[in-house]
Amino acid sequence: MNSMLTTLGAGALGLALATAPVAATAQPISGNLRVVVGSTSTGGDTYQNASIVAEALGQKLGVNVKVDPVGATEAFKAITRDTRGNTVMIFHDQSYLGNLYGVRGYDDIFETYRIGPTVAINPGNAYLVPKKSPYQTIEDVIAAAGEGKRVRVAIEPGGVSEIGFSALKNAVRAKHPGSEGNVVAINTGSQADKNQLLFDGQADVIHGSVQANEQYTRLPETDQKAMRFVWLTSSRDVINQANPEGIGETGRDDMLKYVEPNTVVPRADGQPFVFDKDFFFIYNAKMSDEAVAAIDQALAGIYADGKIQTTQKNAFFIPNFKPSGEAHAYLQEKRDQYRQIIEAIRQ
Numbered sequence: 001m002n003s004m005l006t007t008l009g010a011g012a013l014g015l016a017l018a019t020a021p022v023a024a025t026a027q028p029i030s031g032n033l034r035v036v037v038g039s040t041s042t043g044g045d046t047y048q049n050a051s052i053v054a055e056a057l058g059q060k061l062g063v064n065v066k067v068d069p070v071g072a073t074e075a076f077k078a079i080t081r082d083t084r085g086n087t088v089m090i091f092h093d094q095s096y097l098g099n100l101y102g103v104r105g106y107d108d109i110f111e112t113y114r115i116g117p118t119v120a121i122n123p124g125n126a127y128l129v130p131k132k133s134p135y136q137t138i139e140d141v142i143a144a145a146g147e148g149k150r151v152r153v154a155i156e157p158g159g160v161s162e163i164g165f166s167a168l169k170n171a172v173r174a175k176h177p178g179s180e181g182n183v184v185a186i187n188t189g190s191q192a193d194k195n196q197l198l199f200d201g202q203a204d205v206i207h208g209s210v211q212a213n214e215q216y217t218r219l220p221e222t223d224q225k226a227m228r229f230v231w232l233t234s235s236r237d238v239i240n241q242a243n244p245e246g247i248g249e250t251g252r253d254d255m256l257k258y259v260e261p262n263t264v265v266p267r268a269d270g271q272p273f274v275f276d277k278d279f280f281f282i283y284n285a286k287m288s289d290e291a292v293a294a295i296d297q298a299l300a301g302i303y304a305d306g307k308i309q310t311t312q313k314n315a316f317f318i319p320n321f322k323p324s325g326e327a328h329a330y331l332q333e334k335r336d337q338y339r340q341i342i343e344a345i346r347q
Helices: 011-019 045-061 072-081 094-100 138-146 160-175 191-199 210-217 252-258 289-305 307-314 324-346
Strands: 032-037 064-069 087-092 113-122 125-130 151-155 183-187 205-209 227-232 277-284 318-322
Touching (some): 032 045, 045 064, 045 113, 045 289, 045 307, 072 087, 072 277, 087 094, 094 160, 094 324, 113 289, 113 324, 125 160, 125 191, 125 210, 138 151, 138 160, 138 227, 151 191, 160 183, 160 205, 160 324, 191 205, 191 210, 205 210, 277 289, 289 307, 289 318, 289 324, 307 318, 318 324
Parallel strands (some): 032 064, 032 087, 151 183
Antiparallel strands (some): 087 277, 113 318, 125 205, 125 227
């Protein structure tokens, strides 16, 4: 599924949102704005992306903004307590994937909360193997499982980490029926934990990211920590929007080797599995229409100005602004598509 990137100004509503001033006297959000994020790390992509957006939003609205990395469970509790709109959440697709996987604490966000605008995509969602691994490609991994070899994949269960694992398992099932059980999840927590499993030879493949793992791909094969990318789940269209220099010593052209059509994890229908990791706002279900519109309007102006796109791309995020109504429909459709993949594995 290719990402449906928003073109600002499409239609009268988009133009009005992008150009209308945000009147301070009419602001339903004033004083302090707390942005809780579904991560406890200040070094991860959720916090980094939220900080970029929150700083621009605070300046546009004329309010003080604090980004608070409290983790998913506490973030959902925080927005549940605040109907005014002074506490909002920024998270990514794990917010609905956790519910699909039955993870405790993840309600149906489309029923329990109010969906705000999307702001960016992290194109760096990746899977890696040791540099000395016999698996040169993700196709080699699929073939090995089909031949009866046990492939251990280190993931963090219940989110963007597991959806790629599900797709991999589904691909083995489609190409080698009955062999999908050879793809085994090693459930763990942080990226550091997943990396350590690879270093220690306890995992054959790990979920990672270009941002977190690119440094290890530069190491010589003799180094225990040396890794190699075998698959990026993002669509080719999204990767093509990244800056040509990419990250570290991995340029955009290097990354394109690991996405469709050069690297394919097939779905049951033969089409390549694609997953773009979207970041978006989540609100209290009773947050007022006026507060929702104020953030939509402010962000429309910010993205129309164009400066935030440069900042996001320099941090290896792909700008993807969609106002709340459009974001709700887009994310709900996305949720329904990935539900089918997860349910196929459970059959």
